[in-house]
Amino acid sequence: MYGRRSIVKPLIILLVPLLISFYFFLDARLESSIMGMAISRSQLMGQQIISRAIIENIAHKTEYQDLMTIHKDSEGRIVLMQPNTVIINRMMAETLLCVEEGFINLQRQTLSIPSGQLTGSKIFAAYGPEIKVKMMPVGKINVEMNHQFEEAGINQTHHLIYLKINGRIKVIAPFNEEEADVNMNIPIAENIVVGQVPDTYLGFSSQSKFSSLFQE
Numbered sequence: 001m002y003g004r005r006s007i008v009k010p011l012i013i014l015l016v017p018l019l020i021s022f023y024f025f026l027d028a029r030l031e032s033s034i035m036g037m038a039i040s041r042s043q044l045m046g047q048q049i050i051s052r053a054i055i056e057n058i059a060h061k062t063e064y065q066d067l068m069t070i071h072k073d074s075e076g077r078i079v080l081m082q083p084n085t086v087i088i089n090r091m092m093a094e095t096l097l098c099v100e101e102g103f104i105n106l107q108r109q110t111l112s113i114p115s116g117q118l119t120g121s122k123i124f125a126a127y128g129p130e131i132k133v134k135m136m137p138v139g140k141i142n143v144e145m146n147h148q149f150e151e152a153g154i155n156q157t158h159h160l161i162y163l164k165i166n167g168r169i170k171v172i173a174p175f176n177e178e179e180a181d182v183n184m185n186i187p188i189a190e191n192i193v194v195g196q197v198p199d200t201y202l203g204f205s206s207q208s209k210f211s212s213l214f215q216e
Contacts (some may be wrong), residue, residue, distance in 0.1 A: 015092060037113050038133040038171045039180045045135070046182030049102030050165050054186050057094045058163075062087075064191040067161055078195045091188075095163065096143045098160055103137035103167060110134060119137075134172040138179060141167040146185075157193045162186055 071080035
């Protein structure tokens with residue numbers, strides 16, 4: 001009897017630290033998995049908000065000619081490319097307000113992640129207690145107009161105008177929280193410019209940018 005007890009006691013001393021270590025290892029893995037899924041889903045929701053804002057405010061409403069005026073000389077050569085800052089600034093302001101409203105509404109929503117998804121199994125992915133995750137916007141939402149030129153053939157240049165939108169969402173899961181960036185570049189107008197693009201033109205200035213600050 002004494003010999004058996006003398007064996008059990010060292011085993012307990014050995015197993016207890018191992019079990020504690022395994023618990024913390026498993027807890028860290030689960031926490032990482034939960035946060036990873038929550039961040040992915042919150043970023044997707046943020047991108048959907050931005051896409052809706054573009055559809056509501058820009059899509060099918062804006063033509064290249066509305067945003068950019070091309071001036072030519074008497075021989076038909078391009079001498080100046082000038083953006084319509086009034087229309088551009090109004091467009092960015094309306095888009096910013098729409099994105100801001102969508103991000104604010106995220107605070108009223110809750111992500112539900114079935115704990116079965118943590119197993120990595122497709123069979124159990126929809127089962128198990130749901131883990132609730134909250135979201136809230138933080139920092140700034142930036143809406144910026146950018147453009148780029150690309151050669152499109154002999155004496156032809158492809159001119160693309162796009163919006164660059166950046167935001168940030170705080171993801172609040174049980175016992176942990178992280179911030180996730182939501183970034184999108186969305187084309188809004190394009191044109192094939194025939195003729196030599198001038199080396200100097202009135203491009204989009206640093207004023208072609210709108211920001212909104214969320215207070216935590």
